[in-house]
Amino acid sequence: MTATPRVVVVGGGIVGLCTAWHLVQRGCADVVVCERATAGAGSTGRASGGIRQQFARETEIRMARESVAFWERFEAVFGASMNFRQVGYLYLLTTPALVADAERNVALQVACGVPSRMLDPVGIGALVPEVNLEGVLAGSCCPTDGRAHPLAAVAGLARALRRRGVEIRENSAVTAVTVVNGRVTGVTAGGETLGADWVVNAGGPNAASVGRMAGVDLPVRPVRMHQFVTAPVTGLTPGRPVLVEPATTLFAAEEGEGMLLGMRQPDATGEHVDVDWEFLPDVLRVAAHRIPRLEGVRVETAWAGLVEMSPDHVGIIGSVPEVQGFLCANGLSGHGFMLAPAVGRIAAGLVLDGDVPGIDLATLSPLRFRAA
Ligand SMILES: Cc1cc2nc3c(=O)[nH]c(=O)nc-3n(C[C@H](O)[C@H](O)[C@H](O)COP(=O)(O)OP(=O)(O)OC[C@H]3O[C@@H](n4cnc5c(N)ncnc54)[C@H](O)[C@@H]3O)c2cc1C
Missing domain, CATH: 3.50.50.60 (FAD/NAD(P)-binding domain)
Incomplete structure (x- = not known):
């Protein structure tokens, strides 16, 4: 041997x-x-x-698809749950350039065996009626994406x-x-x-x-990223997809009866993971514009962490x-x-x-x- x-x-x-x-x-x-x-x-x-397969490059699409298959089998293989909820990821596209990119990406994803698809605003409204569709030209969605612990x-x-x-x-x-x-x-x-x-x-x-x-x-550089968890919000669709708005970088996902919110903060480099509460009003303003039921919502907890950026x-x-x-x-x-x-x-x-x-x-x- x-x-x-x-x-x-x-x-x-x-x-x-x-x-x-x-x-x-x-x-x-x-x-x-x-x-x-x-x-x-x-x-x-x-x-x-968050676990998604909606990438732009073939290598990552194939890696994401393989990884989703691994996460789907996790409980059977490891005898432990990691709470993978395949609620989907829905991208809200607000410029013609973003729509054109998404159409190209979805075609490549489908060719790689990922079941993503484009949606028109009517389809988005049917999936998540709480979303304000102002300025939304289209969406891209993959139902086997989701979130885990x-x-x-x-x-x-x-x-x-x-x-x-x-x-x-x-x-x-x-x-x-x-x-x-x-x-x-x-x-x-x-x-x-x-x-x-x-x-x-x-x-x-x-x-x-x-x-x-x-x-x-x-060339790996740490960039600080925040997550804010809101108090319970009524009128949101249970089991709704993770929402991402590329134009603002808003990320909004179901978290218990509330929402988990994130957004890229300009110039958030550095090694520390303290929460910058001055960033919260910016996040809430963008989130409440897209999901009006978040207007005036209380944020109950928050944390920050470092993301490992390559060029x-x-x-x-x-x-x-x-x-x-x-x-x-x-x-x-x-x-x-x-x-x-x-x-x-x-x-x-x-x-x-x-x-x-x-x-x-x-x-x-x-x-x-x-x-x-
Ligand atoms: C707020 C936030 C939200 C995110 N959301 C998502 C998401 O939805 N989906 C997603 O895919 N990714 C997400 N990420 C990114 C994701 O967390 C990272 O890409 C992933 O965890 C990287 O895993 P890792 O094992 O490489 O790094 P880490 O989890 O950081 O593991 C590296 C480990 O190395 C240890 N280490 C470092 N130096 C040494 C040393 N000298 N000796 C011994 N040990 C050492 C550290 O202690 C650490 O535990 C998010 C990140 C943040 C901060």
Whole structure:
């Protein structure tokens, strides 16, 4: 029997855990996950749990479709619920350019087997009568998109990994990656030295710092993102799709009897996750315009987290030739929860086979950012 490599995964978020899962599924017997805090304590535990397949590029559409299939089977495979509600995602399109992009994207999604479709304003009104259709020219919708509970997914995966012999070392920050003659040989984690044939950088918003430990420059930048949860609101359609308005970046999803609201905040860079309450009136104004029943609603709780942005907003999965055995699985730019199952399979394939058939690896490689 051929010995499988010893793999140290840096980061116990959803990407690190999915990578470890696919490695053990492929028979890799020696996998250690090093997490500086506790599993899921990074971006994953702050995500809104949105899972969608409405992407513009074929690679991500295929990754999203594969990931939805994984999430659909989660309970059967892991014996734990992650509360995946396939309520759909509905994009509200307010300019001719956005409609043209959506029509192109939907055609590509359908060609990839995703059941998305365009809707006219009458169709949108029938689905979510509470939406103010002023300025809405069309919508795009995929009924198998939805939302799940990220920390429940973390818990189910972590339990299964431990049962399969994977060590998840919590409170074990990786502070150094050892590289000898251009090849990774191990890490220092929690003050201990661990040997490794491969080190997977699943450090989420901290991926650039983990990259620097191996001498690999990664353009991953943390951007703060907020979520606001309203008090109960009457008159909203139960089981309604997640609403996204690209022109304003509004995200509005069912959350108990209220709504979970988010919106991109300009210039929200930086490493801290304090809630900026001065941003709330902007979010409420945009949300109440589109969903008038939110006018005057009270916000009961809020949190912020860091999103791991890459320059082109596509994940960074792959290695660089100067440091053999150092694999990036990061930069997912706010899509890391939904895409993690496919990211983990690709990462495991690169470790074990050096290739992943059917995936355009060049679009994911860290080398795409290097000057030609
Ligand atoms: C408010 C908000 C809403 C979001 N909504 C969605 C959504 O709806 N859908 C979606 O798909 N995505 C969403 N995201 C993005 C999503 O959270 C991330 O893309 C995803 O969690 C990335 O997973 P990860 O495992 O790469 O990163 P993380 O979950 O951040 O995991 C990385 C882990 O690495 C650990 N770590 C870092 N450095 C070290 C080190 N030196 N040593 C050891 N451990 C280390 C960290 O502690 C962390 O636990 C949202 C993010 C935010 C902030």
